[in-house]
Amino acid sequence: MQPQHAFSDDVLGALDGLAIATRIRDREVSRREVLEAALARLAKVDGLNATQLVDAERALDAAPLAGPFSGVPTFVKDNVDVAGWPTNQGSEAFTAAPAKKDSAAARTVLATGLVPLGKSRLPELGWNASTEFMTGEPVRNPWDPAYSSGASSGGSAALVAAGVVPIAHANDGGGSIRIPAAACGLVGLKPTRRRFAPDPLERIMPVNLVSNGVLTRTVRDTAHFLAHAEQPGKLPPIGLVEGPSTRRLRIGLVADSMRGATDAETRAAVLATADLLTALGHTVEEMALPVDEQFAEDFSLYWGFLGWFVARTGPRVFPGWDPARADGLTTGLTAYFAQRRREFPGAVRRLRASQHTYARAFANRDLVLSPTLSHTTPEIGHLSPRQPFELLFDRLRDYAGFTPLNNAAGSPAMSLPLGQTSDGRPIGVHFSAAHGDERTLLELAYELEAAKPFPRLGQTSG
DSSP: OOOOOOOOSSSSTTOOHHHHHHHHHTTSSOHHHHHHHHHHHHHHTGGGOOEEEEOHHHHHHSOOOOSTTTTOEEEEETTSOOBTSBOOTTOSSOOOOBBSSOOHHHHHHHTTTOEEEEEEOOSGGGOOSSOOOSSSOOOEETTEEEEEOOSSSHHHHHHHHTTSOSEEEEEESSSTTHHHHHHHTOEEEEOOTTSSSOOTTTTTSSSOOOEEEEEESSHHHHHHHHHHHOOTTSSOOOOOOOSOOSOOOEEEEOOSBTTBOOOHHHHHHHHHHHHHHHHTTOEEEEOOOSSOHHHHHHHHHHHHHHHHHHHHHHHHHSTTOOGGGSOHHHHHHHHHHHHHGGGHHHHHHHHHHHHHHHHHTTSSOSEEEEESSSSSOOBTTTTOTTSOHHHHHHHHHHHTSSTHHHHHHTOOEEEEEEEEOTTSOEEEEEEEEOTTOHHHHHHHHHHHHHHSOOOOHHHHOO
8 A cells, every 4th residue: 555644845844843833933834824734634644544533623723832832733642631622542432521621641742832633543541552443443554554553652653654743642651652653653752750740540550651752753853842841850850952962872782572583674673773873883782681571471461450440440430431342452451360360469569670670771781772563563453452352462462572661660762763664664663761861862862863864754755
């Protein structure tokens, strides 16, 4: 299938969010022209099925807010509340009423001056690594609509990669910023735990996995968002990172996950990146994973717990929740946990301890290089919730073999589009850093972006 994108010579062009905001601020274009151009682009790629809700009137009538992205259009992932819009969590099992107020995550996004056009789609409750549904149309990848856009921020990723908006809200509880970034050729940085305003469930969850952030096409958009959005006092500040550092780094290299070998094209992308880093003067040395197969088992059980938790609390949290309409992954996770719940206290204890295990891996290195995913992006259907649960869950654990450690440990990590398959689809390369060290990730990302410019749809197809 042919790529589907909306890049054109309109007022948005191929500009990133900061460049668009500058044009608005300098009065080269009006805020309304920018928003109307984004809405027109959205209509061109409607077949990607990336939006849950579009509210053009609200966006066009909204009062402008100051910030680095003032007037720039965006989408908010449909698992955080935006006042006046329902939050359906990607689920067919209930229908939400409009939210009464903005969530902390939405306030963080809006405070940068971004103007939401609506909400982007995600798989049910964010459990899956592909944005697919029991009955609804899947979100398709702009690079090739036969393939997945990743998940759970797959709707946001498709909209940014296709050129509808330059930046979109995302969040990550097991790889859900980095997985769609890898699938759609974007910059996806998961911040350190508590870098931004807390998730509403943080106080009651045994392990806090989720971090909010954005998906972008340029490193500087991600860097400016982080600098503006980070909350003071919780962690050493990142500040505004505006370019690479002269410091040469010690980088560990991990090629295979605890679940097994990485496929050939993904491995080649990672090794080519290692060669590039060496040519740039960094030191890259192979290392062992800091965790073993027990971590994968513990994270899988926690994944099951999340499904079970929703099954127990769904009718109270989501009015009208109908368990018979929950998707196959949610139902399967619930049963998986119920069979193994006696193992849960030990799993929680070890997942919490992974923060310290992870930190020790950075005693003599600055970053760790690995694949973002264990194999290239699958076709639509491979990770569908309509697959038998045992098959789907095994495929998910094989695919997302690298990203969950950063969620359990609470550490920052980033996927960059540094590889491509033989037929031109993106491959993400993953970097992990010590707790609180987003600055080193961003500095290296700037250097790699300059040394090997990221491929974009608007530049590679008509």
